[in-house]
Amino acid sequence: MSKDLRVGIAGLGTVGGGTVRLLLENADLLAARCGRPVTLAAVAERSNNRVPGLPMDGIAWHGDAMALLDEDLDVTVELIGGAEGVSRDLVAESLRRGRHVVTANKALIAHHGAELARLAEAHGVVLAFEAAVAGGIPIVKAIREGMAGNNYSRVYGILNGTCNYILTAMRETGREFAEVLREAQDLGYAEADPGFDVDGIDTAHKLAILASVAFGCEIDFPAVHVEGIRRVSALDIGFADELGYRIKLLGVASRTEGGIEQRVHPCMVARDTPIAAVEGVFNAVVAHGDFVDTTMHVGRGAGERPTASAVVADIADIARGPRPPTFGIPSRDLARLPTRPMAEHVGAYYARLSVVDRPGVFADIAAALGAHEVSMESVLQRGRAPNEPVPLVMTLHETREASVVAALDAIGRQDSVVEPPYMIRMESF
C-alpha cells in the first residue's frame, strides 16, 4: 500500500467533529477504497472542545488555524466558515504552497470560488467543495462528472433544511412562521440568528455554486435574486393546499436566451411532483440535461455526519489519485461474502387467497397460521358468494419467511382454498 495521505482539519465545530469521527471510525474502509491510509495528522481549533469519545492522541493540536501551514500535510480541510478572514487566508495560502484543499465553506466559494480555482490550477492542486452544497448529497460530482456529457438547461432545488423544516412544520401544524421558527431553534434546526437561513442567503450561496458547475460560468453571487420565507403565512400554506400546491423555498438557476437566471424565493410546486414530497430537513437537487433529461438527488442537507460524508468523499478523491478501482476497491480485495437465504428474511407479508365462501374456512386458515407461529395483522374479504370462490387477503406481522412459506403451503393444500396463495412482501424503509 502506498504512502498515507496526511490531512489537517481547521475547525472542530459540528462538521469538523463529524469529519474527525468518520476519518477515525471508518479508517480501514477508507484505506481499502483509497489504496492508502488517510491519516488525520493535525487539527486546529481556537476553543478547546475535544471531539467527545474520540482518541485524539498522536494528532497535533493548534489554536491558530494558520499553524496548519507549517505541518507536513497533503490536504488542508477548511471547516471554519466565513467568506473572509482566516478561512480565506488559510485556503489561499494552502493552495499557493501546492497543498490540496477540501472545504465545506459555501460563503467562501460563492464569493471567491473562481479566484481560488485559478490558484489551485496554477499550483496543480485540487480545490474541492462537495460539502458546500446540499450536505451529504454528492450533487457537485453528479453534475460535473456523472452527467458530464450534458448541456444543462436548469438546476434547482431545496437547498436549506432549516427553511424546509419550517415550511413543512407550518403546513402540518397550521401555525405561523414565528412560532415554528422558535420551535426549530429549540430543536437546534435553526440558529439563534436565523437570518442566514430564513432570508435565503445560504440557499443563494449554494445556488451560485451549482450554477457555475452546471453552466460553466464564473460564480456570480451578486446576480442571485434572493427572497426568504419570513412573509409566508399559515394562510398562504392553507390556500396553497386548496389549490393543490406545496410551498418550498427553492433556488432555481436557468440558462435562458436573456442570460443566466438565478433566483431564490418561496415557490408553489404541484403537490404531486417529486420535489413536493421532499419534506422536513431533507434537501433535493434537480438537474435537467439535454440527454439525461431530469434527475433528482435527495438526502440530508446538513448535520454532522452527512456533511462529513461529503468532506471525506472529496478527501478520498484526492487520496485515490487518477482513478478509483472498478468496483470501489482493488479487485483482489473484493470479498466473497456469504449469502443470506431468503428463508432467513424477516419482514411483513401480504397474502392473497382464493377461498370457497363457506363457514369454518377462516378458522382452518387461522389454525394453519398459528401452527407455524405466524400472526395475522389484518384480513379483508371482498364480496359474498356462498360456496363460490372469493378473494381473501391477509397482512401478516413481521416474521421469518420460512414460517410464512410453510404456513401458506399448508393453507394452499386445504380443500376450500382453490388456487395457490400469492404472497407479496411488505417493506418498511
Added chain:
Amino acid sequence: MSKDLRVGIAGLGTVGGGTVRLLLENADLLAARCGRPVTLAAVAERSNNRVPGLPMDGIAWHGDAMALLDEDLDVTVELIGGAEGVSRDLVAESLRRGRHVVTANKALIAHHGAELARLAEAHGVVLAFEAAVAGGIPIVKAIREGMAGNNYSRVYGILNGTCNYILTAMRETGREFAEVLREAQDLGYAEADPGFDVDGIDTAHKLAILASVAFGCEIDFPAVHVEGIRRVSALDIGFADELGYRIKLLGVASRTEGGIEQRVHPCMVARDTPIAAVEGVFNAVVAHGDFVDTTMHVGRGAGERPTASAVVADIADIARGPRPPTFGIPSRDLARLPTRPMAEHVGAYYARLSVVDRPGVFADIAAALGAHEVSMESVLQRGRAPNEPVPLVMTLHETREASVVAALDAIGRQDSVVEPPYMIRMESF
C-alpha cells in the same frame, strides 16, 4: 489542448445511436470539460442501419466488432449486449491490449465483472459501466466516489422502467398485467419477449452490480433471489391501495449478520414514502450509508439519450484523466454570462391581499390587473366581514414579472387594500 481521445463504438442500437448523437452534438462542450477533444473514430455494426440525421463520414465503419481491435483507439465502447460471445470477447481483448473499456452491458458485468476488473487492473486501464445500472442516473459514481467514506448497510431501488411502467399503469387503469403488458409492447416500453424485464432478471443484474460496488464484494449474481411481476393482479394493487401501499418491483441488497441478502421481487411500500412516488418509466436508487444516512437518486432508467449520458460520462472520466477541473472546466474558460433580471422572469403567480370587505373592491382590483395586462386564473375570498379586512387570494396566468409587480403596486395603493400584497411564484417543472 492535449491530444484527442479516440473512441470506437461497437453496436449502433438504441444506446449506440444515442451515444454517437451525444458525441457529435455536444463535441465542443465535451472538449471544454475534458480539456481535449473526444473523437469518434470508428463504429462497428453488423446491420447497416446508419444513425439517422448524423454525418458519419470520416468515421471508420466495420461489420465485425472485433475489427475495432485493429483500429487506433484509446477506448472501446461496448454496446452490443449479452453476457457471452462477441461482447465478452471484445471487452476482454480490448483490456488485454491495454485499451480502456466503457460498457452499458449489465449481463456481462453481472456475470463476468470481477474477472474483467482484474484484467483491467492488470493492464492499468479503466473498465467503466455507469450505463449498466439505472440508465442516466450516475449511481455507480455516487456510491463509489460521491459517498466513498460510508459503510453501506443497504442499497435498493426501482431498477427496471418497464416493470414500473406496467405497475403504474395497472394501478391507474385497474387493468390486469397481460393487457397492460401488451399496451407497453405497442408503445415500445416492453420488448416482444418481455421475460428479461418482467421476470426480474434485468433488475437482478443491476442489483448484483450495485451490491458489489456498495459492499466491496465480488458480484454474486446466482445468489440473487428473483421474482417478477407476472403474478401481481389488479386485485393486489387495489388491496394495496386500500392498505395505504404501492406495489413496486424492487431490487434490495442488504448487509446482514447472516451475510449479504440480494432479492428482487414485488414489494408493498407505504404510499407516502419518496420511492412510492417514483412512477412510470423512472428509476430510483436509494443508498443508505452510516454517515450520509439515506440518499435517493431518481431519473430515467433507460432510453437512447439518458443511457448515452451515462456512457459518455464514463468516457469523459477517462478523457479528463487524473482530475476534473474545479468547476467542471478550466477556470480560465469559465464564461461571464449575462444575468437575466427577475423583471424578465415569466411565470404564474399567487397573490394574497388583505382587503376591506365592501362592494366594488374587487372591480378596482380587476381593473388594475387589466390595466397591466395581467390575467387572473382564479380568486378566493375567505369569510365575510362587511367593512372589515378579509384575505383575498388570486392566482395569475403566466406573465412577465414586471407586469405583475406593477399591477400589485397599483393594487397596494388602493384605499380598500389594507396591507402590501404578498406574491408567491408558482412553478411548473
